[in-house]
Amino acid sequence: MQEIISASGISKKFEAAQALKDISFEVNESEIFGFIGPDGAGKTTLFRIITTLLLPDEGEIKVLGLDAIKGFLELRKNIGYMPGRFSLYQDLTVEENLNFYATVFGTTVKENYDLISDIYSHIEPFRKRIAGKLSGGMKQKLALSCALIHKPKLLVLDEPTTGVDAVSRSEFWDMLKKLKQHNITILVSTPYLDEAMRCNRVALIQNGKILSIDNPQKIREGFSRKLFSAKAPEKHKLINALREYPGTLSAYPFGDSVHITFHNDEFDDSLYEHLKKVGIEKTTITESEASIEDRFLELMKKGTTG
Amino acid sequence: MKRFLGFVKKEFLHIFRDFRTLIILFGIPTAQILIFGFVVSTDIKDAPVAFLDFSKDEVTQKISDKICSSGFFKRIDNLQNYDDIDKVFRKGRVKAVIVFGDNFGRDLISYGKAAMSIIADGSEPNTATLITNYVTAIVTDFNRELVNTSSAGNILVQPEVRMFYNPELKGHFMFVPGVITLILILICALMTSITITREKEFGTMEVLLVSPLKPVHIIVGKVLPYFILSFIDVIMILLLSWFVFDLPIKGSIILLLAETMLYILMSLSLGILISTVSKTMQQAIFISFLGLMLPTILLSGFIFPIENMPKGYDWVSAFLPPRYFIVILKNIMIKGTGFLYIWKETLILMIMTTLFIGLSIRNFKLRLE
Amino acid sequence: MKNTVISVKNLVKKFGSFTANDNLNFEVYEGEIFGFLGANGAGKTTALRILSGLSSPTSGEVIVAGFNAKKEPEKIKKNIGYMCQKFSLYNDLTTRENIMLYGGIYGMRKASIKERTEDLLEKLNFREYGDRMIADLPLGMKQKLAFSVAVFHEPKIVFLDEPTGGVDPITRRQFWEMIYETADRGITIFVTTHYMDEAEYCDRISIMSEGRIVALNTPEELKKQYDAGSVEEVFVRIARPPFPPSRSAGFHAGGQNRAETKPPSGGWGPGIGEGVLE
Structure with a gap:
């Protein structure tokens, strides 16, 4: 398998803040590789380095076999890039946007239509509409079509699903999956941890550092404890009560329940009694599978406590 | 490309x-x-002018009639001395004063040229320009007639243009x-x-x-x-x-x-x-x-x-x-x-x-x- | 018996021939965390504007914090708090100045503002950040502060727009705990969000589609009802218009036809164009 990106020891500093610290990773051919992390983790900076828009302070980076620093002009021909804000001309129509990007990359819409047809067909009925008047989901599809129009070997998508509703998001991931058939490697970033499961491999990133790189299932399995999930109507009380219980290692809200770990990975009836004492009558506690978010939390805590 | x-x-x-x-x-x-x-350029029509005529002879009469009959100007006043010029301008009654010197007609015949002044209100530079241009044009026309009718030839009225308030007339x-x-x-x-x-x-x-x-x-x-x-x-x-x-x-x-x-x-x-x-x-x-x-x-x-x-x-x-x-x-x-x-x-x-x-x-x- | 703090009966909002809110009916109770979900252009923003007294309903009765949205919008504004992800705090003012500014806007007494500002800084563990510019604070901190400011004047209801989008998992947890605690104090939390993960944390959620409320229940019940593993799945299932035969090809037809009927919206973009507003 060919390496599409190999980066080692990438660091980048801005005036005040260290954006990236010693980042190393590899991306293989035809995989969907996700950078998952909160805002300000350094995702955009890293993507700009990969797309040759920024120079790293330190480290080496090879993209598509080319040095991203020296070979940037050659490299730019083979990358499809979709920046955080959908880079569309708001005053041009859908069709004009697509045609423009096609000519800029020295191709035509016709030539690569089969590649984008799946995506573009959704918005084609509106090809005469001004891009500024499209909904978020449609803008996203158009921006993706534009990024794909020159049949790039590497597609770099910076937070493509931010600000887009859940339906469009889900569709978007379906589309990315289909693109894999065309031998396109996809690098994607997102702050939404639940989207990690849609990637082949992910890197969890926080404060400019990579916490973990693996396939999402393995990352979940990396959770080092037995995880339990507790439910009761009085959530706030429940969290506090669980934290007071001596056997508890951690308790934190998670969706409609509270996730708990125990010092010895198990609990007994004394927990129910403890909860009853503070007035929480109905509690159901079940063993639960850790999610990416649980693992992310665990890794973050480890990082902060050394 | x-x-x-x-x-x-x-x-x-x-x-x-x-x-x-x-x-x-x-x-x-x-x-x-x-x-x-x-x-800048409103067409002038019946622009109020005053005359200060020190000669009051036939020639000045002819010229002033020609000016007033053109339809562009209207005689508002006949002034008596130079001090009046300032007064009529201050009152804003006229846009220009046309001055003929002493012995205008005589000079014209004896020396072949005579001086007249067009003093315009330069606070409205564009109107002033137009007025002076028009007057000059009328006088030029008069000159031509004069040349044609007289055998003397080479007789010229030379209008001298002066501006009140904005002598250089920036703006034209x-x-x-x-x-x-x-x-x-x-x-x-x-x-x-x-x-x-x-x-x-x-x-x-x-x-x-x-x-x-x-x-x-x-x-x-x-x-x-x-x-x-x-x-x-x-x-x-x-x-x-x-x-x-x-x-x-x-x-x-x-x-x-x-x-x-x-x-x-x-x-x-x-x-x-x-x-x-x-x-x-x-x-x-x-x-x-x-x-x-x-x-x-x-x-x-x-x-x-x-x-x-x-x-x-x-x-x-x-x-x-x-x-x-x-x-x-x-x-x-x-x-x-x-x-x-x-x-x-x-x-x-x-x-x-x-x-x-x-x-x-x-x-x-x-x-x- | 639970106290009702928001009561919406037969709410209709029209912009010309376009119906942004089509006969909405729901109630929100005191101390409840209520999730208000919907796709782009489903009519969420329009409804939110009416609830917060910024816009008047075409017909129907809307009572918020005891006041009629049509007749007493100014009184509503005094009794609600608002926090949105993008803007809430002034970046060029210090933490302390921001808090005091909001206290002043809501007409609190000077002495009480001062005292409560210090209390708040203490409670958030922000003492040392009191005189720092907001621009210099980390995102998570800003978010917590923005929320605290939104409830600083003890409103009856606080509206949150995507409150935890983009923050790290630890901050996110801390944030939800703050929300739980606030709700325990009896303040109603009204959350609008794109982010279905956030919806899981709410007591009850409503899902809007095409100007109507198509589902309203606890996340757990909804998941049971639709046999789904997450609110996201529920959402994807019901926010899709009913007719598309194939999953990917047909879906957006509905959404787009709808978009097609959108009137051209001007600068104010009356809510109907959530997509347009972006």
């Missing part, structure tokens, strides 16, 4: 799709010319060079800087940079439409001034257009330079407005004569390209002088253009900051 043309096409689409851009491109120049023009057709200078800097510098920063702000610049498009394509592609459109603008302004206001272009039109192209090039490179130092459209507008528009209006000699500026301001004005272009335009259009009289200004503009282009190229980044 196809890439480049695609880019230019896109720029034209941006321009023609934005109502505001179109207004700035074509609405404002037309409006400015028309407003200035009409404020001055607005056309001023408007061209202002419009060009507005369109070229302001609009190009906005259109480039807009791409930065909307994030499209990121994609353009990552594309195989070369920076020179991006810049030239941005600038070319504005070059063409502003050139069309200049021609539009000239035609408008010519047809509507009879503005003469005394010098060479080819020289005028060549100098205009140089100035457009300078403004465009200035616009690119502004865009390389501003991150947002707001910033670009701010710099263009404060740094270019206001100084052009105030300090370039467009409205206030540079000779009358306090020390220091004229010094600042020396750094303003519009200042030189106004001089060039005035020379070609109004004075009708040739390149020999404006080579210095042209050279300064050329140096500035080269400087701005150089700085822009140095500042234009292949990457993000």
Whole structure:
């Protein structure tokens, strides 16, 4: 398998803040590789380095076999890039946007239509509409079509699903999956941890550092404890009560329940009694599978406590 | 090349799709010319004039009758002495006073020439100009008649024109060079800087940079439409001034257009330079407005004569390209002088253009900051 | 018996021939965390504007914090708090100045503002950040502060727009705990969000589609009802218009036809164009 990106020891500093610290990773051919992390983790900076828009302070980076620093002009021909804000001309129509990007990359819409047809067909009925008047989901599809129009070997998508509703998001991931058939490697970033499961491999990133790189299932399995999930109507009380219980290692809200770990990975009836004492009558506690978010939390805590 | 043309096409689409851009491109120049023009040149009809006739002979009678029967002027008063002139002007009763000296008729016959004065109210420079032009024309006509009817030949009435309040009469057709200078800097510098920063702000610049498009394509592609459109603008302004206001272009039109192209090039490179130092459209507008528009209006000699500026301001004005272009335009259009009289200004503009282009190229980044 | 703090009956909002809110009916109770979900252009923003007294309903009765949205919008504004992800705090003011500013806007007494500002800084563990510019604070901190400011004047209801989008998992947890605690104090939390993960934390959620409320229940019940593993799945299932035969090809037809009927919206973009507003 060919390496599409190999980066080692990438660091980048801005005036005040260290954006990236010693980042190393590899991306293989035809995989969907996700950078998952909160805002300000350094995702955009890293993507700009990969797309040759920024120079790293330190480290080496090879993209598509080319040095991203020296070979940037050659490299730019083979990358499809979709920046955080959908880079569309708001005053041009859908069709004009697509045609423009096609000519800029020295191709035509016709030539690569089969590649984008799946995506573009959704918005084609509106090809005469001004891009500024499209909904978020449609803008996203158009921006993706534009990024794909020159049949790039590497597609770099910076937070493509931010600000887009859940339906469009889900569709978007379906589309990315289909693109894999065309031998396109996809690098994607997102702050939404639940989207990690849609990637082949992910890197969890926080404060400019990579916490973990693996396939999402393995990352979940990396959770080092037995995880339990507790439910009761009085959530706030429940969290506090669980934290007071001596056997508890951690308790934190998670969706409609509270996730708990125990010092010895198990609990007994004394927990129910403890909860009853503070007035929480109905509690159901079940063993639960850790999610990416649980693992992310665990890794973050480890990082902060050394 | 196809890439480049695609880019230019896109720029034209941006321009023609934005109502505001179109207004700035074509609405404002037309409006400015028309407003200035009409404020400036109202046709005169029955303009009130007074006569101060020290001769009161046959010839002065003939001339004043000719003036009053033309339909342009109406005799309001006959003055007795020079002090009255000031009085009637102060009261605002007349637009001009026509003065015939002593022994006008006799002088004309004995010496073949006689002096008359047209004293106009210079606080309305344009009306004043028109009035003096009309009176002069009427007197010239009188001269011609005189030559034809008399055998003496070579007899001339020489009207001497004097202005009250604004002796140099700045403003006469001055607005056309001023408007061209202002419009060009507005369109070229302001609009190009906005259109480039807009791409930065909307994030499209990121994609353009990552594309195989070369920076020179991006810049030239941005600038070319504005070059063409502003050139069309200049021609539009000239035609408008010519047809509507009879503005003469005394010098060479080819020289005028060549100098205009140089100035457009300078403004465009200035616009690119502004865009390389501003991150947002707001910033670009701010710099263009404060740094270019206001100084052009105030300090370039467009409205206030540079000779009358306090020390220091004229010094600042020396750094303003519009200042030189106004001089060039005035020379070609109004004075009708040739390149020999404006080579210095042209050279300064050329140096500035080269400087701005150089700085822009140095500042234009292949990457993000 | 639970106290009702928001009561919406037969709410209709029209813009010309376009119906942004089509007969909405729901109630929100005191101390409840209520999730208000919907796709782009489903009519969420329009409804939110009416609830917060910024816009008047075409017909129907809307009572918020005891006041009628049509007749007493100014009184509503005094009794609600608002926090949106993008803007809430002034970046060029310090933490302390921001808090005091909001206290002043809501007409609190000077002495009480001062005292409560210090209390708040203490409680958030922000003492040392009191005189720092907001711009210099980390995102998570800003978010917590923005929320505290939104409830500083003890409103009856606080509206949150995507409150935890983009923050790290630890901050997110801390944030939800703050929300739980606030709700325990009896302040109603009204959350609008794109982010279905956030919806899981709410007591009850409503899902809007095409200007109507198509589901309203606890996340757990909804998941049971639709046999789904997450609110996201529920959402994707019901926010899709009913007719598309194939999953990917047909879906957006509905959404787009709807978009097609959108009137051109001006600068104010009356909510109907959530997509347009972006």
